[in-house]
Amino acid sequence: MFRLSVSAFVFSSALLVSATTLANCPAWSSDQTQQEISSLRQQIADWDRSYHRDATSAVADEIYDQAREQLQAWQACFSGSHTAEPAAAALTSARGSLELPFSQMGLRKLNATALQQWMSGRDGLWVQPKVDGVAVTLVYKQGQLKQMLSRGDGLLGYDWMAHASVIESIPKQLPSKQSRITLQGELYLQQSQHIQAQHGGSNARSAVAGLLNRNSLSPAEGDKIGLFIWEWPDGPPSMQERLQQLQDLGFTTSKTYSQPVQSFTQAKHWRQHWYNSALPFASDGVVIKHSQRNTEHARSSYPPTWAVAWKYPLQQALTAITDVTFNIGRTGRITPIAHINPVLLDDKTIRKVSLGSLPRLIKLALSRGDHVAIALSGHAIPQLKDVVWRSPQRQTFTAPEAANYHTLSCWQVSSECQQQFLARLTWLGHKKALNMPGIGTQTWQALIDGKQINQLTDWLALSVDDLKQLPGFAEKRSAHTAQTFAQAKLAPFRVWLKALGAPSSVTAKSDDNWQKLAALSQQDWQQLRLLSRNNARQAHAFFQHTAVQVIALNLRQHGIDGF
Structure with missing residues (x-):
């Protein structure tokens, strides 16, 4: 729904930095440790600046999240601490000049086991799709739209009001005379019959971010953008009341895609249902939230305690190159094979991936320690999608001499x-x-x-x-x-x-x-x-x-x- 800030990793990193992770800490010298951590920290800062300031997503969200987790793991390995940096430090470049009436900080992301623990003993929970778009705050006074604010750094955002006039999905006037209505939601790329399990993210978030980053939008471009309201922080106290009144105000999708849950099994059902069903938007998981939101600290700089996210299975996995070997076939064709730290995709443990040809290896310019994105093709064949960031310690690989191998060798x-x-x-x-x-x-x-x-x-x-x-x-x-x-x-x-x-x-x-x-x-x-x-x-x-x-x-x- 929105990119997780550094502070949002305080909780999730504690789950991920386990004894197993620490047992797999890299055997680096102090100099290499400093270089590797600094390089990754700088890469993440560049992504943050691109996303929050320029409204463009330079890397898939799930790869971004895994990179954050890797940084936390390395910090735990070499400093014994996995305390995250303050959100304000990480998102300085995203900060606008306008205060958000209610903060929009990143959600904690839990796995199935952690979610079961979080749900245990909690009542009045609801589940919604985690719409994959760009977060927005809408402020209405006496029913008239007065502000449209970007998420920014979660506390201060930019004025997007100029775009509102051409985005048909955003009502300019509500059938209400309430003195103030503050809505938090997601602007998404409207799609027809989007099935997340089949189509993945389809770069939907980047498409919307690119539109919103323009100085102006045409009506045709505005028509591509949909709106999902996922919270009404100054609205009625219960979720049931908020959803009904949102529907009365014209925000019908909120009620359609919100379901009460009493157990983890029910949350799992809706997660699978939305993952495999045709929806009008891309989504990357589900959000489980309390019916009643605590607004006592309306502008907290830390992740909310009243809601968490449970992501869908990874479409791409982040891992490191450990070696490159070369298969030579009977015709003399040389196929480079990248060996990687094992990753799990679609219940398959992947330890190596074909790079196809020597020219592609040369183009990728891989070195031991480079981090890459791995995905499965339509035939469940692992593929190296991209080099996500490069190790500052360059240890390249020597390929066989291609001229020595051919159909008659x-x-x-x-x-x-x-x-x-x-x-x-x-x-x-x-x-x-x-x-x-x-x-x-x-x-x-x-x-x-x-x-x-x-x-x-x-x-x-x-x-x-x-x-x-x-x-x-x-x-x-x-x-x-x-x-x-x-x-x-x-x-x-x-x-x-x-x-x-x-x-x-x-x-x-x-x-x-x-x-x-x-x-x-x-x-x-x-x-x-x-x-x-x-x-x-x-x-x-x-x-x-x-x-x-x-x-x-x-x-x-x-x-x-x-x-």
Whole structure:
């Protein structure tokens, strides 16, 4: 609903900075500790300034919150204290010149266990969606709108009255002659059938913040903005009365999206319901609040005690890079793999994520200790979304030389070729190649470790007795492996070509054999086999490659079809 200020972390950080967290404190020198904490503190200050002063969100709210939690954890690790900074210090840049009649400080964010404890023994509780927008205060006098104030630093805000005239969802005149009505709410991006579980935040808050940051709005832009009133601090004493009177005043969504709850189970029900239902706004959790709000300290600079937030499951998780390794496939493609501190997304523990390619690794310029945002794709595949902030201690990673790995490299065992050679063997046994059931990466690795395979086709000469000499190869496994190898020898020529990694553009005819194809020039591949210039070049290079020709000779000696 609104970005959590530093002071709002006093409570939530106490929950998060646990014995487990302290046990995982980084082993930093005093200099690195100072640099890392200072760097993160400065990054958060930059985000605060961007959000509260410029009304733009430079980072997703859930990433912002996790960064705050990380800062608290580090402070607890190295100072033994997790006392938060005063809100005024963190939000100085957001402070406007107009006093808010009632403060709008950030809510404490609780997990399920902490929420159950908070709700225990409390009566008269209500739950509302935590609308993901920009907080606003509206002041009416004798029913006429007199002030529209930004949240600012929670105590002092900016005058947004100039925008009110074109935001249709904000009534300019209420059917009431009360001397004063103060409403707190959320300006949100109006959406049709927004399902949070499917669509996430959709940058809805940033869109509204961007509109409100303009000097003026057009009527069309104003029509995009909706209003949800979540509190009437100087209104009737009970929530039921406030909701009914808000509806009478024309604020109908407040009653629609407010429900009484007597238990944690009921709060959980509404949280799941709103998370999976079509709503007119984006939301990032629920707010559980007392029916009666304590207004004795109307302008307190600390989080309210009468309401807390329970966020939805994370769409993105913040974590640190611990290492980058490199997978080399059978075609020589190099895929960088980022190893991270474990994070939980959608009940999946994620420890590593593919970076796709070397160019992307270079673009990301990752270093050990950099903090990144991880999300799940539509197919539940973890992805690195962004580098959130960089460690001041730069420890970059050395990638393999890309020029050394390609479709015609690594046909035998060597220290540089372990991955690609193993990938070639694994492909041989794949169901789309020679189809060797039960023969996978572990079997091939065992044969390499046992010095039984040095060249790609050495396995053709292995007997049951040879296999039985290897650790883990008992009689039954050895017999099965030998039988599978023997069956693979019977595969037709065209299948063997595919298994060896011949270019996909090469299609063997019924009367083709190795000698016939190896005799074709690049021009022959173009003219006689109708391949493109590039495909012809690849086909000719494959059949003329020395290592491939050695393999072909070995296959001929074993009586393989077509060789």
